[in-house]
Each structure stands twice: as structure tokens, then as C-alpha cells.
Amino acid sequence: MQLTFYGVRGSIPTPGRDYVRYGGNTACVHLSLADGTDIILDAGTGIRELGNLLIKKQTPIHLLLSHNHWDHIQGFPFFAPIYQPNREINITPGMTTMPEFDQILQQMQGSVFPVPASALTSQISIKPIPESIDSWQIGGATITRLAMNHPGKGSAYTIEADGAKVAYITDNELYPPYKKETDFLTFVEFARDADVIIHDAQYMLSDMPAKSGWGHSVAEEAVKLAMASNAKQLALYSHDPERTDDDIDAVVAHCNEYTAIAESSVSVFAAAEGQSLKFN
Numbered sequence: 001m002q003l004t005f006y007g008v009r010g011s012i013p014t015p016g017r018d019y020v021r022y023g024g025n026t027a028c029v030h031l032s033l034a035d036g037t038d039i040i041l042d043a044g045t046g047i048r049e050l051g052n053l054l055i056k057k058q059t060p061i062h063l064l065l066s067h068n069h070w071d072h073i074q075g076f077p078f079f080a081p082i083y084q085p086n087r088e089i090n091i092t093p094g095m096t097t098m099p100e101f102d103q104i105l106q107q108m109q110g111s112v113f114p115v116p117a118s119a120l121t122s123q124i125s126i127k128p129i130p131e132s133i134d135s136w137q138i139g140g141a142t143i144t145r146l147a148m149n150h151p152g153k154g155s156a157y158t159i160e161a162d163g164a165k166v167a168y169i170t171d172n173e174l175y176p177p178y179k180k181e182t183d184f185l186t187f188v189e190f191a192r193d194a195d196v197i198i199h200d201a202q203y204m205l206s207d208m209p210a211k212s213g214w215g216h217s218v219a220e221e222a223v224k225l226a227m228a229s230n231a232k233q234l235a236l237y238s239h240d241p242e243r244t245d246d247d248i249d250a251v252v253a254h255c256n257e258y259t260a261i262a263e264s265s266v267s268v269f270a271a272a273e274g275q276s277l278k279f280n
């Protein structure tokens with residue numbers, strides 16, 4: 001399995017010279033399995049560039065959405081395979097409070113976007129997974145799902161394939177001030193022994209309490225989750241739009257102090273656009 005980050009930014013795209021190293025596109029991660037299966041996690045603006053790669057193929061595309069906040073669906077109208085005749089695109093919507101499963105298509109209508117979803121020639125199917133089902137297969141991958149702590153809620157996923165496990169947990173507030181969907185220890189079991197946990201780390205302790213309840217985690221909390229889960233790597237994700245490249249470097253350095261003090265072997269890094277991880 002190869003994992004590539006196409007968008008790592010939370011909330012809103014951040015072009016500009018201070019954001020070049022980590023990138024300014026919003027959430028999108030591509031998983032390429034050994035059997036040729038393509039799984040995409042979220043459809044933020046990063047999915048546009050991924051589309052230029054995938055349009056060279058004809059095989060089905062599987063898109064797992066965490067939720068419908070704009071930064072997780074706004075790239076979809078610019079995802080080239082949706083204009084590819086008969087290209088099969090299967091979408092799993094997130095478990096959001098309001099069950100607006102087709103919101104990713106609804107954004108393409110009226111005065112908002114010139115091409116209505118009804119005019120697309122690809123074969124797009126949106127298949128909600130019943131809440132009673134926790135695990136299912138996509139190609140050679142086993143997918144599991146857990147409810148996130150986030151305004152409007154949503155889904156976290158694990159993807160196990162080719163002997164590797166990826167946990168994708170964004171946007172998630174590990175310690176929210178509101179009634180939580182999932183507690184910390186349940187996330188620990190969910191992500192247990194992952195090769196990499198991609199976790200929301202939008203904030204630092206210095207951002208609190210002002211941003212408590214906004215649905216994102218403090219970086220140190222993500223480190224705690226990775227250590228408790230016995231994960232090999234932690235990718236800090238959903239970088240705050242106000243955080244420059246140098247700021248993100250400082251977040252990573254701060255997190256590495258935590259792992260050093262704990263004598264933990266987990267490798268912590270900040271996800272960067274274009275960065276790939278290869279497993280096995």
C-alpha cells in the first residue's frame with residue numbers, strides 16, 4: 001500500500017509563500033493498494049491534483065468522506081474523473097448529524113457552480129453504510145469506522161490492506177467540552193498498532209480555551225493517542241490555516257519533546273502535500 005497526502009490543511013485553502021513546504025490544499029489522502037484499488041479519503045481541494053493522476057485509469061474509484069464540511073468536499077467539482085464517461089466512482093458519506101448523503105453533489109448546482117451534478121457522465125453512486133455495520137471490504141482492504149467528536153459529527157476510518165493499517169481521524173476533538181460520541185480509550189483501540197495514524201492536530205495548548213468545542217484536537221493529545229495505540233507513526237493533520245511552515249515545524253519539535261520524555265518510539269511528523277508513505 002502506498003499513501004500520498006494531497007491536502008493537509010484544515011478549514012480553508014492557504015496559498016502563499018509561507019505555506020509552500022507543507023502545502024495549502026484542504027483534506028485529501030490517496031491510498032493505492034497492491035491489487036490496484038484506489039481509495040481516497042476526503043475530497044478537499046487536494047483531490048484536484050489527484051484527479052489528474054487517476055484520470056489515466058479506468059478502474060473504480062472509492063471515496064470515503066469523513067463529513068460534509070466544506071474543506072472536505074470542495075475539491076470534488078474539480079476532480080477530473082467525474083467528467084470521465086462511465087467512470088465508476090463510489091462514495092461513502094460520513095455519519096453526519098444531518099443525513100445529507102449527497103451534499104458533495106448538491107454543491108454543484110444553481111448559482112454556485114456552472115456544471116450541475118446531473119450533467120456528469122461518470123457513474124457516481126453514493127452508498128451510505130448502515131450505522132449497524134462497523135466493518136466492510138473495498139477490494140483487498142478492510143474498512144472500519146467510528147463516530148468522531150465534531151460539530152455535525154462524522155466518520156473516522158481505519159483501512160487495513162497489504163499487511164498495513166492506516167487510521168484516518170479528522171476532524172476530531174479528542175477531549176470536547178460537549179457530549180462526546182467516542183471516548184479516548186475507544187479511539188486507542190480503534191487505532192491500535194496502526195502503521196500510521198493521521199490525526200487532527202489543528203491546535204496547540206496555547207489556542208485553548210478559546211477554540212475548545214470547535215471540533216479539532218490539540219497536537220499533544222494526538223501524540224498521546226499515538227503512544228497509547230502503539231502506533232508506529234503519527235501524521236499531524238488538518239493544519240490550522242493561520243499556521244505557517246515555520247509554525248508547523250515548531251509544533252513538530254514540541255511534539256517530539258513529548259515522545260522523547262516518554263521514551264516512545266512513535267515517529268511524529270506533520271503531513272505535507274506530496275509526501276508519500278510506502279508500506280511493505
Ligand SMILES: [Zn+2]
Pocket residue numbers: 067069150171215
Ligand atoms: Zn469539519
